[in-house]
Amino acid sequence: xFGTSGIRGEVGQKVTAQLAFDVGRALASxxxxxxxxxxxxxxxxxxxADAVSAGLRDCGADAVRAGVVATPTLARSVWQVNGDAxxxxxxxxxxxxxxxxxxxxxxxxxxxxxxxxxxxDRVADGTFAPRSSSELGSEIAAPDLAENHRAALREATxxxxxxxxxxxxxxxxxxxxxxxxxxxxCSVTTLNGERDGRLSGRPSEPTADHxxxxxxxxxxxxxxxGVAHDGDADRTMAVTEDGEFVPGDxxxxxxxxxxAEEGTQVAAPLNTSLAVDDALASVGASLTxxxxxxxxxxxxxxxxxxxxxxxxxxxxxxPDETFCPDGPLAACRLAQLVGEEGPLGELVExxxxxxxxxxxxxxxxxxxxxxxxxxxxxxxxxxxxxxxxVRVEVExxxxxxxxxxxxxxxxxxxxxxxxxxxxxxFDRAVELVDESSVGSAGGSLMSSCNGV
Numbered sequence: 001x002f003g004t005s006g007i008r009g010e011v012g013q014k015v016t017a018q019l020a021f022d023v024g025r026a027l028a029s030x031x032x033x034x035x036x037x038x039x040x041x042x043x044x045x046x047x048x049a050d051a052v053s054a055g056l057r058d059c060g061a062d063a064v065r066a067g068v069v070a071t072p073t074l075a076r077s078v079w080q081v082n083g084d085a086x087x088x089x090x091x092x093x094x095x096x097x098x099x100x101x102x103x104x105x106x107x108x109x110x111x112x113x114x115x116x117x118x119x120x121d122r123v124a125d126g127t128f129a130p131r132s133s134s135e136l137g138s139e140i141a142a143p144d145l146a147e148n149h150r151a152a153l154r155e156a157t158x159x160x161x162x163x164x165x166x167x168x169x170x171x172x173x174x175x176x177x178x179x180x181x182x183x184x185x186c187s188v189t190t191l192n193g194e195r196d197g198r199l200s201g202r203p204s205e206p207t208a209d210h211x212x213x214x215x216x217x218x219x220x221x222x223x224x225x226g227v228a229h230d231g232d233a234d235r236t237m238a239v240t241e242d243g244e245f246v247p248g249d250x251x252x253x254x255x256x257x258x259x260a261e262e263g264t265q266v267a268a269p270l271n272t273s274l275a276v277d278d279a280l281a282s283v284g285a286s287l288t289x290x291x292x293x294x295x296x297x298x299x300x301x302x303x304x305x306x307x308x309x310x311x312x313x314x315x316x317x318x319p320d321e322t323f324c325p326d327g328p329l330a331a332c333r334l335a336q337l338v339g340e341e342g343p344l345g346e347l348v349e350x351x352x353x354x355x356x357x358x359x360x361x362x363x364x365x366x367x368x369x370x371x372x373x374x375x376x377x378x379x380x381x382x383x384x385x386x387x388x389x390v391r392v393e394v395e396x397x398x399x400x401x402x403x404x405x406x407x408x409x410x411x412x413x414x415x416x417x418x419x420x421x422x423x424x425x426f427d428r429a430v431e432l433v434d435e436s437s438v439g440s441a442g443g444s445l446m447s448s449c450n451g452v
Contacts, residue, residue: 001120004293004405006110008091008100011044015091015099017051019123023087023101024055024063026122028137029129030115032056032085036142038066038074039089040232041172043197044099048089052101057137059129066142068195070173070233073149075108075324081142085111093205093230093313094407096198102232109323110295146176149328153180156321157332161339163187166226166239167331168214170204171196174229177236177328186335191217204230206237206314208245219243225344227331234294235314236330240345248312253279253351255316255330258337259308260285267300267309269293270391271400271413275353291388293405298323354397355419357426361410361433366403369410373401373432397421399429 001007007023009015027035037052039045045068053063064081066074071088078086086104094100103111103119111119122128131137157180168191169175175193182188191214192201203210206228218226218239226239238246253276256266262284268276269292277287288306290296294317297309301319309317315325318333338344363369374390385391389402389411397416404411410433414426 001123002116004295005092006100006102008094008098010097011048011099015048015101017047020048020051020089020101021055021058022123022126022128023119024052024057024061025059025128025130026055026119027085027087027103028056028059028061029122029127030118032061034062034064034081034083036064036066036074036078036081036083036086037089038069038086038145040071040091041068041195041197042089042091042096042099042199042231045089045197048099048101052087052089053139057139058131059137060131060135061137062140063137064140064142066145068173069145070149070176070328071102072234072322072324072326072328073145073173073176075104076149076152076322076326077142077145078104078106078108080145080148088232090232092232093235095203104324107323109298112295112299146173150176150180150183152321153328153332154183156318156329157184157336159184159186159332159336159339161335163225163335163339164221164223165189165331165335166191166214166218166221166223167193168202168206168211168226168228169193169233170206170229170231171199171201172204172229172231172233174233174327176233177227177229177331180328180332181335184332184335189217189221189223199231206230206235211237211239211245215239215243215245224338225334227334229327230314233327234325236316236327236334237314238334238344240348241343242345244345244348246344246348247353248314249273249275249356250348250351250353251314252276252310252312252316254337254347255310255333256280256285256287256308257283258341259318261307263305265306267297267306269297269311270385270388271402271411272312273354273356273415274398275351279351292402294325354415354417355422356413356415357422358411358413359426359430360404361412361430362408363410364408366408366410369433370401370403372435373410376432376435377401394425397425399425401429401433
């Protein structure tokens with residue numbers, strides 16, 4: 001039921017009002033007595049949030065209704081309103097036909113495996129604890145959680161520079177970023193700042209292709225940089241003053257180099273570029289790799305000496321602030337970085353990158369494809385990392401084949417010291433995935449993407 005980032009799928013198919021109602025009932029039956037419920041701007045969001053609230057109250061819990069808020073706003077708020085869990089109704093970077101549920105605990109962490117399994121088991125078995133009419137939970141209006149988040153961003157950012165920033169809010173609650181940057185003294189231009197449940201301004205995932213308008217606006221103005229969010233503003237990607245899209249690995253290297261110190265570590269997933277290792281080594285720090293998914297990165301951040309975490313897809317986590325990826329915080333700290341160290345374009349040029357190739361294969365049977373690919377790789381290579389898909393390291397590069405945790409895709413990434421070698425590794429990995437179509441539903445190649 002749960003993928004790498006909660007529950008997610010097409011509304012009316014995988015994600016229904018009944019499922020949302022049952023998740024609410026399961027949370028209350030597990031002893032969560034006061035749960036914050038928020039949503040992104042998708043048209044199906046209000047119905048699903050209403051269903052979660054009804055399920056909570058049916059089993060005796062109070063639902064604190066937050067309305068349309070960013071996922072990091074909700075995750076930060078659980079303890080602020082004396083809650084013990086939070087539910088954000090969102091499909092994050094997925095298309096508008098999808099929706100989902102992300103569950104958060106009182107420490108702003110995503111539910112861990114044991115908590116997810118407890119909810120999933122109750123939903124599967126129908127083992128709920130409904131209450132009598134005199135014991136039903138209440139629905140409570142939340143305070144202004146966005147204002148609380150905005151104040152926290154002001155407190156967390158030390159900016160002493162007159163910057164101009166373009167913010168592409170993606171028709172969601174990420175417009176909070178524009179407000180926070182203005183609070184910090186920036187001049188801000190907003191794109192797709194109107195909340196629109198159809199996400200009509202651009203596709204929600206902030207890729208280079210989807211951010212063409214942002215790139216053009218920044219390049220044609222005197223802006224110092226631009227940022228773009230996905231539908232629930234837990235992701236942030238960036239554009240330089242010249243309108244060049246900053247690859248996620250490069251942004252991870254810049255953040256990591258700025259916030260890590262000698263002897264500390266940065267957490268990032270298995271599909272992270274070797275460029276990040278190099279950047280961290282320059283300040284005496286190192287990279288610790290996790291399974292793909294911001295929840296796994298957040299778990300690693302609980303360990304001593306791990307000071308920052310991120311994913312090349314745009315999820316950035318500062319554990320001194322929150323264990324939830326916080327897009328508005330990332331935008332503010334990028335402004336601080338530019339204010340302290342100079343133009344973003346020049347900073348990007350200081351990160352030595354490696355040739356990398358990525359693609360996705362659409363399939364109706366991810367498990368069959370991955371099992372076949374893993375068997376083939378085990379016959380060909382001695383040392384495999386199978387924590388999340390199959391990662392193969394060779395002397396001059398690596399490649400990763402893994403099933404998406406949120407979409408019907410198998411993702412392939414390859415990186416090496418030369419373009420020719422990266423191409424060889426990539427072609428071999430894609431060939432393995434294609435060969436694994438035998439006995440499964442088959443698949444088709446898609447364009448490169450940043451999603452998990």
